[in-house]
Amino acid sequence: PLVSIQRDSTLYGFGRAVTQTEIDKIDIDVSPSGRGLPQGKGIATEGKKIFEAKCVACHGIGGTGGLGGALVTTNDPKIKKKEKTIGNYWPYATTIFDYVRRAMPFNQPGSLSNQEVYHLTAYLLHANGIIDEKKTIDAQTLPKIEMPNHKAFVPDDRTGGPIIR
């Protein structure tokens, strides 16, 4: 054989132990289960203010579109091919929190406080008609939100072989 088996069975011992504190500093992901959500809570009315200050330039008034794309489902009949948005496409509400916190605003990524992200998440859910204006979003309530398009998602069924899928 061109490659010995030893390579794939040895333990090498390189790398260093990492502390929980070090992990916590960059472990920013949020799962559908709610794992990873921080303390705090948000409401749409507060979120609207932040959105108008920090997001509207790229995503338009009410999040209905711009250079950064539409975030809000529009029923505008003039728009022929519907843009995929949170309201009509996203399967999990936790993804909003995760993504906005890690990547937005595009020109100042990583600049929002957890508090701001909660408010923005509530705002985007409300603007998409998913939650009530007064609903409080937090680590308990966010994972429970049923997204309208959730059921559309199916796993990949392509397998190779002669069948085109």
Next chain:
Amino acid sequence: PLVSIQRDSTLYGFGRAVTQTEIDKIDIDVSPSGRGLPQGKGIATEGKKIFEAKCVACHGIGGTGGLGGALVTTNDPKIKKKEKTIGNYWPYATTIFDYVRRAMPFNQPGSLSNQEVYHLTAYLLHANGIIDEKKTIDAQTLPKIEMPNHKAFVPDDRTGGPIIR
């Protein structure tokens, strides 16, 4: 097979016919048989003058060494490891004409006239003690010159396999 046979049997017809005039313009090589030698002749005394004007800066007085290397065999006992030179190494005299015409002087390659190259060839042969100062070098005489080290050259005898050669 991953490659079809057709590729290596077809005639494609690309490229254009080339005239003898076009060939002659760049066919500057000179063979041991003398093929390729132009009209003209040279003598060492004339070559010495040209050498001192155009070559001495890099090859030293009398061609005994410099930035461009030694061209003339020296018997200087102070020089421990003998440099390979025309006199002690080169197997064919025609190579001098061919090489000097194509490549020298290093900083003005291709600038010498055939006449100059004949003179320089005569000079370098004389400086290496191979010909007489008065010998005329031309298309007939140059190929006939026996170089001192000619017999040392043997074809490659390495064949692969276990033997180190």
Next chain:
Amino acid sequence: GMLTTAVAITQSANGQAIQKGLNDEDPTKVTGTLPAEVGTRSPFVKSVKKPSDISSRSPLQDFYGFITPSDLHFERHHGGIPLIDPQKHELIIHGLVEKPLKFSLADLKRFPSVSRIAFLECSGNFRTGKETMTPQEIAGLTSQSEWTGVKLSTLFREVGVKPQAKWFLAEGGDSAVMTRSIPVAKGWEDAIIAYGQNGEPVRPEQGFPFRLFLPGWEGNASVKWLRRIELSDEPFMTREETSKYTEAIKDGKIRMFSFDIDARSIITFPSFPQSIEKGWIEIKGLAWSGRGKVVKVEVSTNAGKTWQIADIQEPVLDKAHVRFRYLWKWNGEETEIMSRVTDETGYTQPTFQQLVEARGSEMGGYHLNPITAWQIKKDGRVLLKPENLRS
């Protein structure tokens, strides 16, 4: 140096020597430029990527063989190219593991390494719509390199991945903090943490100092500038695997975690805007499959009526571009030429129509791998035969 030169050598900001002609003399009569620390590209060569704000497409029509020059490798970023000091960058592996660990670039390089030549393709790599499109515009989001790195399985053994771990999150150190959920099985199978690309350190655009590399899988999943891997029992449902990189199929369904790149090929010569002359023509192109080796490339020179086997350049590697070639004598008549590949699973590249039939007319824009047809006009012009995207 002792050489006098009639061509000027300028040093660019990154120390690369640039050859610039000062005159147009016979080059045999002008001593040339000196050897340098870094080589140059000829000033007569103009082959560049086609950039937008978010991607840059490889000039497939200009390539020879199957290696993509590293500086012409396609780009797709979601937050631009970060500037990373390798001394300050680490990979942390944690979550469902016995022993969370962090690795510097130097640590990763101490492990046993592996190299493989493999393609990387963005699953959004398809454009059509007009006759005047080049291979670069149609399919320029695929490239191939020799990748070198440590197997992810080696690191999995070091941290002791727990049996409950079924997915892992791969997270980048760019401004998008790019994240994708990957089945742990791919980590055990053939994933590598790549720090080498075509013999040199991975380029910034491709993830310097190191990236995840998942052979045969859609490019976005091979997270660049990797900083963290978290082992988990479930996928994380990140924005990139829900809002993006999912595709509508029939019956209102949306396919997710569609990682494998389906087999595809494209003729890169002749292609728009080239034109051809009557007589022998070597049709050339690239073919690949994310599911294994290419076993066959066929070419049709009569608009798909009949197909002939093309030559394939060896070596044919797993999950790698191959260069195919087919000798054709053009008689000057109008026709259409096209290629289709078959991979080792027995999958044959479909037509666009077959994709529409399989996925529905509302099908999404990812994982589109249709046969590309080129129209040959009487005067030798070559034009794309565009697909009717929405009929």
Next chain:
Amino acid sequence: GMLTTAVAITQSANGQAIQKGLNDEDPTKVTGTLPAEVGTRSPFVKSVKKPSDISSRSPLQDFYGFITPSDLHFERHHGGIPLIDPQKHELIIHGLVEKPLKFSLADLKRFPSVSRIAFLECSGNFRTGKETMTPQEIAGLTSQSEWTGVKLSTLFREVGVKPQAKWFLAEGGDSAVMTRSIPVAKGWEDAIIAYGQNGEPVRPEQGFPFRLFLPGWEGNASVKWLRRIELSDEPFMTREETSKYTEAIKDGKIRMFSFDIDARSIITFPSFPQSIEKGWIEIKGLAWSGRGKVVKVEVSTNAGKTWQIADIQEPVLDKAHVRFRYLWKWNGEETEIMSRVTDETGYTQPTFQQLVEARGSEMGGYHLNPITAWQIKKDGRVLLKPENLRS
């Protein structure tokens, strides 16, 4: 573009984007640079060739896998690098042929093409003499690319090479008007006229717009910037095959036309000036043979007393560098490590002493392929074990 960047992009003279840091912020908090027409090398990567007036050596110790980045391919010129306008450059084939022809670059590209990954090595590629030498200094005149071009046999058929033709002169368009005589048999066997290198046009340093490429043969014979091929019944005895590229062997004899590159290998890690730590070490290096495929690389970690089989990275190609790797657990004791390769002819790389025995103590400086040994010191320093050149 909509991206605001905290890293500056400068355009170099050849249009290459250069990444330059303006601050040292967390890269996840700074939008990165835009995709570009041509990629960059990280400003943190400093790996360059080692130039002299006549050559420039590849940094072998920095390479991964088996591809050499084109701009780090070794250089060896006899009259500098010419600046050639491909529109003005032609290849003329004449002499003992039925039909002399001239070919432009465009003509050559119309013929059927072939690609192969193969090494190119200068037969003068050996230095020794002191402990503080790097692989680049010892053996940096070897590199590997994927070469693409037309087979010389294809052109031989076009011009109709006559049966009396036994040799051909290959002549370059540089200021040395480089010439070598090559047996016609090599032209029929596997010689190519290469215009592609690692996917892009051949670089100026390697012969742009095209060069002769003779797989497995000493680099000088693969004449760059090729402008003329003359078929003949005898060799031309040019300066490069008489005064140069010939080597003294026993009994006052001088070997000429010694084209084949003998099998060779070198450990590139660990090597000077690196140093190692106790524990597992992946010994890595390159091995090759001009006579065919590498079949075996052995490594000794006890100064040559015993030898172990190293792993070889697939694919193993004909007349190509292979990457070998060997896992070693260093116990902290002083020792010597070395590698030796065996090729498919059954030839095993010799020691320097074996070369001296075979060729005599006055042996010439070409085609030296001895085993390279590295001394490992107690403190982990790695030093070359130099050869005693003249004893």
